[in-house]
Amino acid sequence: MHKLFALVRASWLVGASYRMAIITSFGSLIVTVVPVFYIARAMQPMMGKVVQGQGGDFFGFVLVGMVAFMFIGIAVGTLPGIISGSVSSGTLEAYLTTPSSLPTVLAGLMSYDFLWSFARAVVLVVTGAVLGAHIAWSKSLLAIGILALIVLSYLPFGILGASLMLWFRTTGPLPKAVIGLSGFLGGVYYPTHVIPSWLHSVSSAIPLTYGLRALRRVMLEGKPLSAVASDLGILTLFIVGLCTLSVLAFSRALHDAKRSGSLAQY
Amino acid sequence: MTVTLTPAGAPAQISRVSDSASMVRVDGLTKRFPVRRGWMDTLRHPLAREEATALAGVTFAVERSEFFGLLGENGAGKTTLFKILASLIMPDAGTVTVNGLDVVKDSARVRGLLAPVIADERSLNWRLSARENLRLFAALHNLRGATGERRVSELMEITGIADTGTKMVGQFSSGMKQRLLIARALLSHPSVLLLDEPTRSLDPLGARRFREFLRDEIVARQRCTVLIATHRAEEALELCDRIAILDRGVVRAVGTPNELASRIVGERYHLWTLAPSHAALACLVAQGTINNVVIGECDEDGWTCVQLEIPGGPRTASDVIAALAAEHMPIASFERVRLPLAELIERIVAGRSAVLADA
Numbered sequence: 001m002h003k004l005f006a007l008v009r010a011s012w013l014v015g016a017s018y019r020m021a022i023i024t025s026f027g028s029l030i031v032t033v034v035p036v037f038y039i040a041r042a043m044q045p046m047m048g049k050v051v052q053g054q055g056g057d058f059f060g061f062v063l064v065g066m067v068a069f070m071f072i073g074i075a076v077g078t079l080p081g082i083i084s085g086s087v088s089s090g091t092l093e094a095y096l097t098t099p100s101s102l103p104t105v106l107a108g109l110m111s112y113d114f115l116w117s118f119a120r121a122v123v124l125v126v127t128g129a130v131l132g133a134h135i136a137w138s139k140s141l142l143a144i145g146i147l148a149l150i151v152l153s154y155l156p157f158g159i160l161g162a163s164l165m166l167w168f169r170t171t172g173p174l175p176k177a178v179i180g181l182s183g184f185l186g187g188v189y190y191p192t193h194v195i196p197s198w199l200h201s202v203s204s205a206i207p208l209t210y211g212l213r214a215l216r217r218v219m220l221e222g223k224p225l226s227a228v229a230s231d232l233g234i235l236t237l238f239i240v241g242l243c244t245l246s247v248l249a250f251s252r253a254l255h256d257a258k259r260s261g262s263l264a265q266y
Numbered sequence: 267m268t269v270t271l272t273p274a275g276a277p278a279q280i281s282r283v284s285d286s287a288s289m290v291r292v293d294g295l296t297k298r299f300p301v302r303r304g305w306m307d308t309l310r311h312p313l314a315r316e317e318a319t320a321l322a323g324v325t326f327a328v329e330r331s332e333f334f335g336l337l338g339e340n341g342a343g344k345t346t347l348f349k350i351l352a353s354l355i356m357p358d359a360g361t362v363t364v365n366g367l368d369v370v371k372d373s374a375r376v377r378g379l380l381a382p383v384i385a386d387e388r389s390l391n392w393r394l395s396a397r398e399n400l401r402l403f404a405a406l407h408n409l410r411g412a413t414g415e416r417r418v419s420e421l422m423e424i425t426g427i428a429d430t431g432t433k434m435v436g437q438f439s440s441g442m443k444q445r446l447l448i449a450r451a452l453l454s455h456p457s458v459l460l461l462d463e464p465t466r467s468l469d470p471l472g473a474r475r476f477r478e479f480l481r482d483e484i485v486a487r488q489r490c491t492v493l494i495a496t497h498r499a500e501e502a503l504e505l506c507d508r509i510a511i512l513d514r515g516v517v518r519a520v521g522t523p524n525e526l527a528s529r530i531v532g533e534r535y536h537l538w539t540l541a542p543s544h545a546a547l548a549c550l551v552a553q554g555t556i557n558n559v560v561i562g563e564c565d566e567d568g569w570t571c572v573q574l575e576i577p578g579g580p581r582t583a584s585d586v587i588a589a590l591a592a593e594h595m596p597i598a599s600f601e602r603v604r605l606p607l608a609e610l611i612e613r614i615v616a617g618r619s620a621v622l623a624d625a
Contacts, residue, residue, distance in 0.1 A: 002405055003405050003406055005405075006401065006402050006404075006405030006406065007402065007405075007406075009402075010391065010394060010398060010401075010402040013393070013394055013398055014391065014393040014394060017393045017394075017434070018393075089386075089388045089389060090384055090386040090388050090389035091388075091389050091391070093354060093384055093389065094384050094389040094403075094450075095406065096354060097352050097354070097377060097381065097382050097384070098377065098403065098406040098407055098454075099374060099377050099378045099406075099407060099408060099454075100406040100407075100408075101374075105406070255356075258354065258355055258356045259355075259356050260299065260300060261297075261299055261320075261346065261349065261354075261355045263354055263355075
C-alpha cells in the first residue's frame with residue numbers, strides 16, 4: 001500500500017507543478033456543466049418521460065452519464081498512455097529494476113488519474129446539485145461502488161490497449177472504438193431503449209449499459225442494492241471475462257517484450 | 267588468471283569459470299534479436315524471420331568487490347548483456363547468476379541484489395526534486411518511513427546533491443543527473459552495480475570527478491561489485507581491476523589491462539638513432555621481421571625516433587638490433603613500448619592479434 005501511496009504522491013507533485021492545468025481542469029467542468037444544464041432543462045418536457053425509469057430528470061440523467069463516461073475514458077486510455085510514456089522515457093525500465101511487481105507499479109501510476117477524476121466527478125456532481133439535479137446523497141457509497149464496477153469492467157480494455165502498445169507500439173483503434181461505442185450505445189446521453197431496435201443487441205454487449213442504468217437508479221432515484229442486483233450481476237460477469245482475457249494478453253505481451261528486448265525501444 | 271585473446275570471427279575461447287566465490291557468473295550467454303525487415307521484403311516473404319546475434323556464448327565471471335569493465339564499440343552487445351543481468355531481457359541460451367541466483371528463475375531476488383544505473387536521464391522524473399525522486403524509488407525498494415528518509419538523505423550527501431533543495435531535476439546539469447541516477451541505484455544497498463557508459467554525457471572534468479567518486483565511494487567505501495560498460499579505454503584503465511573486450515557479441519579477451527597489454531603479440535618498440543637507415547629498415551620490413559615502421563622527425567640534438575613493431579617477441583628484437591648494427595645504423599636506445607589500451611582494443615577487435623592463452 002505504501003508503494004501505491006508513493007506513486008500517487010509523486011504523480012500529484014508532478015501534476016501540482018502544472019498549476020495552470022489544475023485551474024483549467026476544474027474551470028472547464030463548470031464551463032461544461034452549465035450549458036448542459038440549460039440544454040437539459042429545455043429538453044426536459046420531451047425527455048422527462050423517456051428517462052422516467054432512471055430518475056425522470058434529464059439534467060440529472062446526463063450528469064450521471066457524463067461522470068461515468070469520464071471514468072471509462074480514464075479506464076480505457078490511462079494504462080496504454082502510461083506504458084507508451086514510460087517506455088519512451090525509460091521510466092518503465094527503471095521501475096522494473098526495483099523489487100516491486102509491475103502490476104503494483106502500474107496500479108500506483110493509474111491510481112492518481114482515478115483519484116483526480118474522482119475529485120473532478122465530485123465537483124461535477126456538486127455543481128449539478130447546486131443547479132438543481134436531484135442527487136440521493138444517502139446512497140453515495142453504493143454509487144461509488146457501482147462506479148468502481150464500471151471502471152473495473154472497462155479497465156480490461158485499457159489492459160488490452162497496453163498489451164497492443166507493448167506488441168505494436170500503438171493501441172490501434174481499440175480505445176476510440178470502445179469509448180465511441182459506449183458513448184453512442186451505452187446510454188450516456190439518452191437511454192438505450194430509444195436507439196433503433198436492431199442496435200439493441202450491440203447495446204446489450206456494452207458493460208456501460210448495465211452500469212449506468214444501475215448507477216442512475218441509485219444516484220437519482222435512491223434505489224437500494226437489491227433493485228440493481230441483476231444489472232450488477234451482468235456487470236460482474238463482464239469484469240470476470242474481460243479481466244481474464246486482458247491479463248492473459250498483457251502477460252504474453254510483457255513476456256514477448258522481454259524476449260525481444262523492446263521494453264525500452266520506442 | 268586466464269587471459270585469452272581470439273581473433274575476430276573466431277568462436278570465443280574463454281575457459282569456463284568454476285570459481286564459486288564469483289559474484290556474477292555469465293556462462294555461454296546467447297541472445298538474438300529479430301531484424302526489422304522492409305515492407306517489400308515482408309510482403310514477399312511474410313513468414314520469414316531474420317535474426318541478428320547480439321551475444322554469442324559470452325562467458326566470464328566477476329569477483330566480489332571487483333571493478334570489472336566491459337569494453338567494446340557501440341553495438342558490441344554491452345547494453346544487451348546488462349539488460350539480461352538486470353532481468354529486463356530474457357536470454358535465448360546460457361545462464362547468468364548473481365550471487366548464485368539465476369537472473370531468469372529468481373529475477374525478483376536478483377533485483378534486490380543488483381542495481382543497474384540506467385544512464386538515460388529521461389528515466390528520472392524531471393518535474394520532481396532530487397529528494398522526491400529518491401523518496402519514490404525508496405518506497406519501491408521497500409524502504410519505509412524514517413528508514414527510507416534516512417537512506418535518501420545519506421545518499422544525497424554521498425553523491426553531493428544534498429544542497430539541491432526543491433530544485434526540479436529538469437534544471438539539473440548532466441553531472442548532477444548522473445549523480446542522482448547513481449543515488450537512485452544505491453538506494454537498496456545493492457551488492458552489484460551496473461554502469462552503462464555513465465560518463466557519456468559529462469565533460470572531461472566532470473567525467474574525471476565522477477570516476478573518482480566511483481572509485482573512492484562506490485568501491486572503496488560501499489564495497490560494491492561494479493560492472494561498467496564503456497567504450498572509453500581511459501575509463502577502463504583508471505577504474506577496472508579486469509576488463510573483458512566484447513566485439514560483436516563475442517568476448518575477445520578477459521584480463522587486467524596490464525596483462526592484456528603485455529601479452530599482446532607484436533609489441534611496439536622505440537629506437538633512437540643519429541642516422542636512420544631507410545634501406546636497412548625497408549629490408550627488414552620486406553623480410554616480414556618488422557612492420558608498421560614510422561620514422562619521426564629529427565630533434566634539436568640530431569636524434570631520430572623510429573617506431574616499429576616486432577611480431578616475433580624479444581628474441582627477434584635482438585636479431586633486429588644486430589641486423590641494423592650490421593648495416594651501420596648507430597642505435598643509442600632501444601626500448602619496448604606497451605601498446606596503449608585503446609589501440610590494443612582496436613587490434614583485438616580488428617582481429618589482428620593472435621590467439622594466446624596463458625595461465
